[in-house]
Amino acid sequence: MRRALASIDRSALAHNLRQVREFAPRQAVYAAVKADGYGHGAVTVAGALAGVDGFAVSSLEEALQLRWAGRVEPIVTLSQPLDATICAQAAAHDIRPVVFDRSHLDVLADYVGPTLSVWIKLDSxxxxxxxxAAEAAALDRQLAVLPHVERVGWLTHLGCADDIEHPLTEQQIANFEAATATLDGQCSIANSAGVLAWPASHADLVRPGIMLxxxxxxxxxxxxxxxLRPAMHxxxxxxxxRRVAAGEPIGYGATWCAPEDMDVGVVGIGYGDGYPRHAPSGTPVSIRGRRVPLIGRVSMDMLTVDLRTVPEAEIGERITLWGPDLPADEVAEAAGTIAYELFCRLTPRVAFETI
Incomplete structure (x- = not known):
């Protein structure tokens, strides 16, 4: 009997990329596959996204993982600090770092080697x-004189695009557009929220993450x-x-007590697998397509659930923690977190398969 299992649906990933293109049909798409593809497996995700224009990762190590797996598309490193060694490796493997700090300018001024293509990040x-953002033109002039550095383009990141009522997004778009209007190079603003809700942020290139x-x-x-379709089950x-009598406690700390004589199930997953320990009683799991509440505290290897509405559940059958019939967003809301964290915190104890 296999314990915790994450099934990654390649067709769902491909479908979600098509949805990105529906929202941003004229833009290049760089898929965010940092943090090991948001916990889905970066190499698996990259292989499923046929026709994507490039990838965005956090670090050189993440970029090299894709290169070693045979990916030839452009790769941008979003938050990699730069030094001479990093620059040399990035240039050798056609990896394009983002320049985001003044210390990087000194490193680039001293860089000698194959042409290093860079993006420049503006704080909008x-x-x-x-x-x-007001320093964009000066930065452009400063980098233009460096013989071994090529400026690919300009990017920024949206802080409140998930809230359509927040005024900051329009301000950021306006600040970025004003700063880059007369400069050469591609422009990139939109994350997933920008793709979905802010067409003015689409610019030349979008960088979707969680929606994929x-x-x-x-x-x-x-x-x-x-x-969108869930890519992870x-x-x-x-x-x-077991049968528990009314009034009996369940789990560590006796935080939940049976309101009546009832059946309680034990599921073979816990915080040692990355399931959130702080998920409260009432957080849903799915058994035979029906929502069933978690009860008591999550343990390292197990969690307990209320079986009163699914008395036919049998030992050995698989319980969905999130997936096609239970969105991760719903679980995350109940647990006071976000789906990003649910995906990224899964530990090596979880087995992965691709379907």
Whole structure:
């Protein structure tokens, strides 16, 4: 009996890429596959996204993983600090780092070697990484004189695009467009929320992430409303069931007590597999297509569920933690987190398969 199993649906990934192109039909698409493809397996995800224009990752190590797997598309590293060694390796493997800090300018000024293609990140209002947008023209002149550095384009990142009422997104788009209007190179603004809700952010190139994996970045609309399909089905077996008397406690800390004589199931997954320990009683799992609440605290290897509505559940059958019949966004909301974290925190104890 296999314990925790994550099944990755390649057809769902391909479908979600087509949805990106429906929303942004004229733009190049760089798929965000950082954090091992948001926990789905970067190489698996990249292989499923036929026709994608490029990839966005966090680091040189993540980029090299794709190169070693045979990917030839452009790859951008979004948050890789630069030094001489990083620059040399990036140039050798046609990996395109993002320049986001003044220390990088000194490194690039000293760089000698094969042409290194770079993106320049502007801070349009999120105030995390990037140069002040007003300095774009000066940066362009500074980099233009470096003989071994080629400027590919300009990018920024949206801080509040998941909230269609927040004014910051329009301000960021306006700041970025004003800063880059007279400069050469491609422009990229949109993340998944930008793709879905802010057409003005589409620019030349979009960088979708979470929507490729079948989750919605928008608080007001589900993934299904955008035509997205879950790419991961996380399941685990029912390993035990027992009858518990009314008033008896369940699990560590006795945080939940049976309101009546009832059947309780034990599922073979816990925080040691990456399921959130903080998920409260009431967080849904799915048994035979029906929502069933988690009860008591999540343990390292197990969690317990209320079987009163599925008395026919049998030991050995697989329970869905999230997947096609239980969106990860719904689980994340119940657990007080986001689907991104659910996907990324799965541990090596979880077995993976591709379907």
């Amino acid at each position: 209002g999120m105030h995390r990484l990037g140069f002040p 994996y079948g989750s919605s970045p928008m608080g007001h609309a589900s993934a299904a409303e955008y035509g 996380l399941s685990a077996p029912l390993i035990s069931r």
